[in-house]
Amino acid sequence: MSLELAMQNVEWAAQATDNGLNHRKLRTDLLRKLERAVSESPSKRSSAMQPGTRLVREWRGKTYEVMVENDGFLFRGQCFGSLSKIASLITGTRWSGPRFFGLNQHG
Numbered sequence: 270m271s272l273e274l275a276m277q278n279v280e281w282a283a284q285a286t287d288n289g290l291n292h293r294k295l296r297t298d299l300l301r302k303l304e305r306a307v308s309e310s311p312s313k314r315s316s317a318m319q320p321g322t323r324l325v326r327e328w329r330g331k332t333y334e335v336m337v338e339n340d341g342f343l344f345r346g347q348c349f350g351s352l353s354k355i356a357s358l359i360t361g362t363r364w365s366g367p368r369f370f371g372l373n374q375h376g
Contacts, residue, residue, distance in 0.1 A: 324352075324370045328359055335370065 318324075322337040335355055336343040344355045352366020360369070367373050 318372070324372075326359075326370050333359055 324335040356364035356369035
């Protein structure tokens with residue numbers, strides 16, 4: 270779901286609730302989707318991930334490259350909205366994309 274559509278849905282649910290309709294579950298689901306859309310938004314990228322940045326990760330003997338684009342991340346000729354989706358494709362399990370590509374600092 271796009272960020273704009275998610276925001277419109279949340280606004281609709283808020284108006285419905287204000288007008289006496291009880292759509293708590295719907296509103297909760299839409300807020301969750303909005304939070305996900307915001308967290309995956311390319312505008313939330315750190316300054317280390319400017320367009321043109323190349324991310325490289327070796328996993329189980331293979332090297333994988335991802336190019337940071339204006340509207341997401343280019344991997345194998347396809348644009349993705351989040352690094353986590355790419356990391357999951359590579360590993361076959363759920364991963365934090367920034368963590369998989371070594372962008373998070375751990376102390």
